[in-house]
Amino acid sequence: MSATPLLQLRDLRVAYGAIEAVKGISLELAHGELVSLIGANGAGKTTTLNAIAGILPTAGGELLYEGKGIETLPAHLRLRRGLALVPEGRGIFTRLTVEENLRMGAYCRRDEDGVEADLERVFTMLPRVKERLQQVAGTLSGGEQQMVAIGRALLSRPRLLLLDEPSMGLAPLVVEKIFEVIRSVAAEGVTILLVEQNANLALEFSQRAYVMESGRITLAGTGAELLADPKVRAAYLGE
Amino acid sequence: METLLQQIVNGLVVGSMYALIALGYTMVYGILGLINFAHGDVLMVGALVALEAIRLLQIHAPELGLVPTLLAGLSISVVVCMILGYTIERTAYRRLRNAPRLAPLITAIGVSFLLQTIAMIIWGRNYHSFPQLLSTAPLEAIPGVFITPVQITILVVSATLMVALVVLVNKTRLGRAMRATAENHKVASLMGVDTNKIIAATFIIGSALAAVAGVMFSSNYGTAHYAMGFLPGLKAFTAAVLGGIGNLGGAMLGGLVLGLVESIGGGYIEDLSFGFFNSSYQDIFAFIILGVVLIFRPTGLLGERVADRA
Numbered sequence: 001m002s003a004t005p006l007l008q009l010r011d012l013r014v015a016y017g018a019i020e021a022v023k024g025i026s027l028e029l030a031h032g033e034l035v036s037l038i039g040a041n042g043a044g045k046t047t048t049l050n051a052i053a054g055i056l057p058t059a060g061g062e063l064l065y066e067g068k069g070i071e072t073l074p075a076h077l078r079l080r081r082g083l084a085l086v087p088e089g090r091g092i093f094t095r096l097t098v099e100e101n102l103r104m105g106a107y108c109r110r111d112e113d114g115v116e117a118d119l120e121r122v123f124t125m126l127p128r129v130k131e132r133l134q135q136v137a138g139t140l141s142g143g144e145q146q147m148v149a150i151g152r153a154l155l156s157r158p159r160l161l162l163l164d165e166p167s168m169g170l171a172p173l174v175v176e177k178i179f180e181v182i183r184s185v186a187a188e189g190v191t192i193l194l195v196e197q198n199a200n201l202a203l204e205f206s207q208r209a210y211v212m213e214s215g216r217i218t219l220a221g222t223g224a225e226l227l228a229d230p231k232v233r234a235a236y237l238g239e
Numbered sequence: 240m241e242t243l244l245q246q247i248v249n250g251l252v253v254g255s256m257y258a259l260i261a262l263g264y265t266m267v268y269g270i271l272g273l274i275n276f277a278h279g280d281v282l283m284v285g286a287l288v289a290l291e292a293i294r295l296l297q298i299h300a301p302e303l304g305l306v307p308t309l310l311a312g313l314s315i316s317v318v319v320c321m322i323l324g325y326t327i328e329r330t331a332y333r334r335l336r337n338a339p340r341l342a343p344l345i346t347a348i349g350v351s352f353l354l355q356t357i358a359m360i361i362w363g364r365n366y367h368s369f370p371q372l373l374s375t376a377p378l379e380a381i382p383g384v385f386i387t388p389v390q391i392t393i394l395v396v397s398a399t400l401m402v403a404l405v406v407l408v409n410k411t412r413l414g415r416a417m418r419a420t421a422e423n424h425k426v427a428s429l430m431g432v433d434t435n436k437i438i439a440a441t442f443i444i445g446s447a448l449a450a451v452a453g454v455m456f457s458s459n460y461g462t463a464h465y466a467m468g469f470l471p472g473l474k475a476f477t478a479a480v481l482g483g484i485g486n487l488g489g490a491m492l493g494g495l496v497l498g499l500v501e502s503i504g505g506g507y508i509e510d511l512s513f514g515f516f517n518s519s520y521q522d523i524f525a526f527i528i529l530g531v532v533l534i535f536r537p538t539g540l541l542g543e544r545v546a547d548r549a
Contacts, residue, residue, distance in 0.1 A: 055425045079431035091426035093419050104419050107412070108431035156431065 004067040006031045006160055006191050007052070013060035014044070014051045021047040023215035024061060029160070029193055034186045036194040036202040036223075038236060039212035045195040046088050048212070049162045052193070053085035054078045065160070080108050082159035086166065090149040094138025098129060101137050101148050105155030115155065122151040125181055143174035150181060161185065163194045167201065179205060199236035203227045211236075241383030246506040247499065248380070252390045252459070254498020255397035259452040260475030261482065261490035262404060263445030269485040270421045270441050271336075273343050277327060277350035278449060279472015281320050284354060285450030286369070286457040286467060287362050289316035293370050309372040309458075317450045324446025325439055333435065351472075358465035366464045369457035393455045400448060401491055407444075408487060417441060421485070470522065474501075477529040483539025492540060500524050 005028040014022040022044045029035050037045050050056040052063065054075030063071045070078060084105075093101050102122065106115045123130040126147045132140060137148060146166055153161060163182065167175040179201065186192050196202035203209055203223040211219035211232060219226065226232045260282060267275045293312035296303060303311070331350050335343040373392055377385035408414035420427040420437045428434050456471060457463040478497040482489025505521030516523075532539060 053429060055428065074433075075425075075428040076431045076433050079429060085429050087426060087429065091423060091429065093422045093426070095422055096415070096418060100415055100418075104415060104427075104430045104432075107416060152430070 005029055005064075006033075006066060007193070008064040008067075009048075009052070009061065010064070011061035012048070012051065012058060012063055014047050014056055015059040016047075020059065021215055022051065025212070025215075025217045026061075027210050027217060027220070029191055031159075032186075032189050032191055033208065034182075034192045034194065034206045036196055036206040036209045037212055038196055038199045038202050038209055040236070041197065042214075043212040044215040045212055046164055049085060049164050049193070049195055050087070053083065053087075053162055055085075055087075079156055079158075082157070083162070084153040084156050084158035084160070085162040086146075086149045086153045086164060088164040088168070090142075090145045092137045092140070092145045092149055094136070096137055097134050098137050098140070098148055099133040102129075102152050102155055105152035108156065114157075118155050118157065122154055125184060126151050143170050143178070146170065146174075146178055147181070150178070150185075154185065158190060160191045160193065163192060165195055165197060167196065167198050175201070199232070200227075203232075242506055243503065244381070244384045246503045248384060248386050248390070250499035250502030251495065252386075252393050252498070253502060254478075254495035255394055255401075256452050256455050256459075256494075257471065257475045257478045257498050258491045258494025259397055259400060259448045259455075260471055261478040261494045262401070262487060263449050264476050264479040265482070265484055265487060265490040266417075266441050266445050268479070269487075270417065270438055271332070271343075272340065273332065274347065274476065275327075275332075275442075275445075276344070276347040276472070276476075277354060278445065279468035279470075279475070280351050280354035280358075281323060281327075281446050281449040281468070282453035282456065282471060283358060283463075283465065283468030284323055285316045285320045285446075285453030286463040287358055287367075287453075287465070288319045289313055289450075289454045290367055290369055290457065290463045291362075292316065293372070297370065305372040308370075309454075313451065313454050316454060317447050320446040320450035320453075321443045324442040324449075328439055328442040333438075351468075355465055355468075362463075362465055364465065366462045369461050369463050371458070371461060373458060375461070389458050393459060396451065396455070400451065404444070404448070405487065413437075413440060474522075474525045477525045477532075481528055481532050481539055483541040486539070486541045489539050489541035496540075497525055497528060500528060 007029040009025055009027050011024045011026055012022060013020060013024050025048065037048065039045055047056060051058050054073060058071050062069060065081065065083060093104065102119060109115050128144055129147055129151055132144065137145065140148065166178050182192065194202060194206060203226050206223045208222050209226050210217050219232065263278050264275060267273055289312040292315040293308055296308050296311055327350055331346050332343050335346060374388045377387050380386050408417060416427065416432045416437050419430065420432060420434045424434050474497060475494065478493035479490045481497060482493025501521050501524045504524045505518040508516045508518060508520055
């Protein structure tokens, strides 16, 4: 195991025109870690993930992946290096079938056998998906779409998986299932950065977490520490 | 009855050419939301390049048979148009990818003028007679209904190309990436798709179809001209809108319907208007259709399939 973190942000800034949404944040993820980024609506969490994945340009600071700067690397090449994002709102291709959506995840892979094997693994993890392979993805329920989105990301065999609010708009039972899936992905050694508004769930779930507020990281610690922090409890856990 | 059947045959021939051109409009619209008004002029370039290539071949390689000469001219024209389509996208449209929609639209009209002007400089303002390498002698298919070998070839080639395109878009990795990019550029890039390449491929494929359609037009009517792309371009655009722009099946259906309406309408317009209009007014049908569709069913016959639920 190398000591270089898999992902490192140093004073990273992201702006929409003149408005800076991420005002210089620093964080890092070691190989195999499950880290979450929590905070209120509009704190800059999604912006951060989008910048890491390359669908938003950075406005300053450093973005290191496996120790190398990737600030100017286009999104499609970041994926080829093992960096996958499940975007906010899932980003399902609604007009493609479920199977086609999943195969888009494996777009860059040439190992047909490996892809078929990974498809089978996704099916065992997400049995609901298998029943609906030939269905147009836009007709799935929100929870099913989220599962397809996660399965699709897994088919790229990511080393770093970025998840943007996988619980958004889903019933508690469905959320539970999705987090089970995320846990099993993490258990396989995939490094995960999870953005969540559901702070309670995220903190219980992850090894470490960062708290983001108006474009800055204001607190960091282990999940348990933050869960016990009175400020966090007051601001995000409704106490 | 023979008149009707004859007009149906003619309509299918013209319609299948409209359909091929309409596919180019609809593919580009589907992926970029851009009406590529220069598309008709790519067809013109295709016809004139084929004409030039065939002339040269006839001078320098007269021993080549008629069909090989035509195929060689067609291939050269397809390749030239593919390069042209790529160049247009790369130089004129790509830098406007994030500009307001009006900017690329006006640029497209500019590219159209540019192509016509260049063609006028090279080939002059005259109509050129297009070498008739396939026979245009009408065959009597059923008593009273005639079809020429050129028309038969147009029908067969168009049908083959359309089937090939549908297979490409629906069954291949490239086609899947095209559909994914059409739906969401950002998410497609998150899948590792180089969306610039996919967009370029879309232009290249559309331009190849336009080149083929251009050679067909000129073979069918026996002429080529620097402004010949305008009317078929506009009609194919109408066909694409009629079928539901962005929808491949719609472009094909729209092209055929438009060809049939125009042809059948043209055949009867004199009787219908009590001799006031003659068949040279048949072009009005395309624009009546365009107007009616835009007013009553702007999404076209097959419309945008809306499958968004979540």
